[in-house]
Amino acid sequence: MTRTPALPQGLPRRAFLATGAALLATPMLSRRAFAAPTELTMLAWYGHAEPDVVAEFEAENNVKFVPKYYTGGDNMLGLISQSPPGTFDVILSDAEYVQALNQAGYVEEMDPADYALSDYFPEFQNFPGNWQDGKLFSLVTRFGFLGVAYNTDALTEAEASTYNVYWDPKLTGKVGHFDWHLPNLGQLSLLTGNKAPYDIDEAAFAALQDKTRSLRSQIGGFFDYGGTFSSLNDGQMLAFCGIGDWITGVLEKNGAKVRSVIPQEGGLQWSECFSIGKGSTKADLAKKWVQYITSAKGQAKSAQMAAYPAIVPNQKGWEALQAENPAEAKRQGMTKEAGNAMDMIRAGRIQNRQWPLQQDLGAWNDFWSDYKAS
């Protein structure tokens, strides 16, 4: 009787076992690549967890962002306060709300050594609200300016270079308000001569209210985010109060005849900061995200975010953007040319948007509701 060999001729038993083991181990070796991605929750304005910003980080770190988008700082605070600790791993906040996050204990302390702070422009290394008692709680990641948004067919840049243009008779019924009191009243506070637009006494606040009321007959509507886009895009509104390049920049890139200008009375600055949520079980990964988005590469992405563009505080981010998309760097004033974004801040033409210092926030909001209904 002839025995059939169990192994193919020429393949020794040891080699067979090694090959078999290697084959069996292959799925284990590639397991990392096929493992379910780790979910990282992000509380942010719309756009921050969209593929144009996060896809690269997600692929490199096998992460999947689960965004919860809010529609304003108050909405953000409400969502955090009504959620158990650890619900949100990463929190994006407007700068004026960062202090409230710190005081309520909603965010973790951050180690400044973990981040490329030395690459930041000096003005942003100790950004207001990011630090408390020498401890870092959030990191400014992008900012933008608010001025006069205008239709370039209806107004010249020179005409739009003052907030007084809102009272122009040819704009009656064609001036829109972004429906939030802080940027609108801040801009009109600058117009009434308040160098620090949110640090005004009762007399100045009364004067601001009078000035604002005098604008009411010019107003064509009060718009949310979507309404602001559509009314500017279709020419329904020819000038807008309370916004800036974060809206007109998107429209301009898509061919709409709109632009923003910082008027002679000065402009406001909005800023967005990233924090790590208190009680996050993925704090290391959250830290990695903040490191990424504040690095030169991440900053260039953030500057070009599809939802709304922004200026970034990292100098190396400017350089990365200039190399990657020089036209956008120039459009947003992130170049070495005189009159760039930092020069405007250094010349004192820009004031931070913030909560009123001498009045209750509710007083400003109540006036805004009264103004709308008047």
Added chain:
Amino acid sequence: MRRMPSLYGLTFSLPLLAWQLLFFVFPLVFLVALSFWTVKNFTMQPGFDPVNWVTMFARPVFWQAYGTTLALATMAALVTSALALPCAYAVAFKLSPKGQRWAIFLMVIPFFTSYLVRVYSWQIFLSDAGIINVLLGRLGLGPFHLLNTVFATLVGYLTLCLPLVVLLQLFSLIFIDRTLIEAAHNLRCGRLRTVFEVVIPAGRVGLVIAALFAFILSFGDFVSPIYLGGGDPTTLSILITDTTKSGQQWPRAAVIALTMIATLMVVAFAAIRFAYKGRAK
């Protein structure tokens, strides 16, 4: 002597009771409780403080928005009913049964599309450079300022309510006893007079209920006043969002919402009382 409800009866009535308790009574009770809470540092604090009621009712803007909303909803109910009636009448009395089925089908179709999308599409028609003004421009008219006006808000309300009001009116008119109409004609009553003296009184319940639905839907609508009216003038639904947007004042928003619910209940009871007034039990 009252009989105990049978198991058969309970089987059919209990789900309705459970539904009403879960989705109407409990949320309403919570809303009432919420209106007495306070807000500190953006966080709601349970308690029993009437401050929100006092604050809201003392604000002129609240009563201004209340008056505006009441007027707009009343106008929407009247205009919608007036526009819907000829349509419902024609379908009920002039079309064959097959034509009626097609008409009902066509009136259900708008509900397949999101109301928000329909309202957004109106912007394309109503804007200064929109379709209506372009067409009027060819006739040498305009441009007229249509978008971000009360007129545009009413167009939105019509978009929301008209198909439903036509359907409700139709189901009312379709079941009117035709012999009454024939009798009116035999007595030499003209067509128009027959409509006002026979058809409308006979279909009063359905017509009033249809108008009531238009009022209820318009009174609470947020989409049309914002996206077609440009948020101007302020309605109660806009005031609710304004109140919650700043400082997380949900308790104050609850006061507005409860006032709206109370108003709707009063209007609904009054409308139903009027609809059934003088009818045999």
